[in-house]
Amino acid sequence: MMAAIILVVSLVTLMMFFVSYCRSLTASSASHALSEEVRDVTGIASRASGHDFTRVMQLLQLCPDRPADRIGLRAVQLYYSFLGAAQSAISRMAPSFGSWSEMERASCAYFVAVVLDKRISLSREMLAQQSES
Amino acid sequence: MQPGSVELFIWYIGTALELAFVVCSIARKSFFAYFFLNLYMLLTVLADVARWLVLRKFGFSSEQYMGCYYYTDALLTVLLYVSLISLYSRVFGELRFAKHMRLAAVVLLLGTAGFSYAVVAHSESRLYTGSGFAYELSQNLYFVGIVLSYLLWGAVLKLRETRTRLVQIVLSLGLYFSAYAASYALYNVAPQYGVVRYAAGAIGCLLPLAWCITMLRYSEESRLVPAQLVAVPR
Numbered sequence: 001m002m003a004a005i006i007l008v009v010s011l012v013t014l015m016m017f018f019v020s021y022c023r024s025l026t027a028s029s030a031s032h033a034l035s036e037e038v039r040d041v042t043g044i045a046s047r048a049s050g051h052d053f054t055r056v057m058q059l060l061q062l063c064p065d066r067p068a069d070r071i072g073l074r075a076v077q078l079y080y081s082f083l084g085a086a087q088s089a090i091s092r093m094a095p096s097f098g099s100w101s102e103m104e105r106a107s108c109a110y111f112v113a114v115v116l117d118k119r120i121s122l123s124r125e126m127l128a129q130q131s132e133s
Numbered sequence: 134m135q136p137g138s139v140e141l142f143i144w145y146i147g148t149a150l151e152l153a154f155v156v157c158s159i160a161r162k163s164f165f166a167y168f169f170l171n172l173y174m175l176l177t178v179l180a181d182v183a184r185w186l187v188l189r190k191f192g193f194s195s196e197q198y199m200g201c202y203y204y205t206d207a208l209l210t211v212l213l214y215v216s217l218i219s220l221y222s223r224v225f226g227e228l229r230f231a232k233h234m235r236l237a238a239v240v241l242l243l244g245t246a247g248f249s250y251a252v253v254a255h256s257e258s259r260l261y262t263g264s265g266f267a268y269e270l271s272q273n274l275y276f277v278g279i280v281l282s283y284l285l286w287g288a289v290l291k292l293r294e295t296r297t298r299l300v301q302i303v304l305s306l307g308l309y310f311s312a313y314a315a316s317y318a319l320y321n322v323a324p325q326y327g328v329v330r331y332a333a334g335a336i337g338c339l340l341p342l343a344w345c346i347t348m349l350r351y352s353e354e355s356r357l358v359p360a361q362l363v364a365v366p367r
Contacts, residue, residue: 006276007318013279014311020286021304021343027357028297071346 022079025072026107029114038117048113050105053080056112063119064126073115080108135193143334148181150341157348166353169219170302173212174341180205203264203271210274214242217281220303224288245273275314282307297355298347305343312336 039045042056057077083101091098136144151174158164158171184201191197218238225231249269256265285303294300316332323329 003318003321007315007322010279010311010314010318013283014308014315017282017286017304017307017311021301021308024297024300024304024357028351028355030358031356068346068349071342072350 019079022075023104023107025076026104026111029111030107032114032117034113035117035120038113038120042113042116044110044113048106048109050102050109052109053105053112056109056116060112060116060119063116064123066115066119066122069115069118073112076108076111080105083108136188139331140334143331143338144181144185147334147338147341148178150338150345151175151177151181154341154345154348157345161348161352163348163353167219167302169212169216170344173209173216174344176212177209180209200264203267207267207271207274210271210278211242214238214274214278214281217278217285217306220299220306221281221285221288223299224285224292224294224303241277242274245277246270249273272317275310275317278310279307279314282310295356295358296353297351297357298353300357301347301351302344305340305347308343309336309340312339 034042034044041059042048042052044052044056048056060073083105087098087101087105091101154174155164155171155178158167164171183205184198187195187198187201218235221234221238222231225234249272250266253265253269282303286307289300289303313333313336316329316336319332320329
């Protein structure tokens with residue numbers, strides 16, 4: 001009985017810390033202004049929407065990988081899927097949750113767009129270095 | 134019974150990640166800024182080596198291995214507790230009550246040790262197994278760790294902390310404590326599932342991995358917008 005209570009409590013805190021961790025990842029990229037060309041390519045003018053996520057992820061696959069982004073990107077992908085599942089399960093009962101999770105999904109999309117921006121500038125630098133040498 | 138190849142693989146990965154964190158800290162010139170976290174990781178590597186040597190010499194089911202495992206585990210949990218308190222000191226660094234907080238942390242640690250001793254002393258079955266106290270202290274400190282990391286996270290939000298590294302280190306620690314406690318509880322609730330055997334080891338890899346990412350991705354100067362950390366906008 002005690003073990004079951006500890007399990008439930010620790011799963012609740014685990015979920016809370018997971019959400020907060022992912023929010024800290026997306027918050028760290030919120031102040032980054034997207035370059036003109038990333039805005040053109042992704043169609044994100046000033047604010048992203050949750051629906052942009054899949055498209056930006058597809059664009060990300062076309063760019064060379066940056067190992068430093070990999071794990072953060074996985075965590076945000078997982079968070080996005082979790083939000084999608086929670087949205088379809090809970091938003092009918094609690095409409096305010098739907099708008100909150102949509103906001104969160106939008107911040108996930110913006111995070112991925114920032115990663116795309118960094119990858120593009122890294123590719124640029126690599127090309128420039130190659131052409132110099 | 135010997136640990137399987139999957140368990141050994143997870144163990145080696147965990148040790149490599151612990152070393153990687155120390156290397157990342159040194160490379161990013163943050164070793165002394167996060168001294169207790171680095172000390173914890175270094176001692177975890179040493180404990181892993183000691184456990185491996187004892188395992189090779191005496192075997193998995195031996196009393197020597199059990200003793201070595203639980204005593205090093207208790208020592209590491211105390212050090213992780215100290216690391217958590219060092220994070221408190223960083224968060225509350227500019228406030229006047231930092232000194233009182235350290236005193237409270239020592240009192241809480243001694244209280245937990247006293248409580249653990251009392252539990253072991255009243256349990257006849259554990260009294261005669263030498264590692265009973267170490268086991269009990271470890272378990273109780275993990276629970277205290279969850280509560281303290283939850284409170285620290287509350288303080289981070291309240292004080293509108295902007296240091297990205299500090300925020301992510303605190304959150305990783307909270308994730309680790311919660312996941313570890315959940316895995317222990319799951320082991321007690323459903324020991325028949327094979328995956329439960331690997332859970333604790335795999336979770337052990339998460340903390341150094343998350344800290345490595347934080348060290349590599351962000352500099353000490355990285356800042357985030359504190360309002361975006363709050364789940365429900367105020």
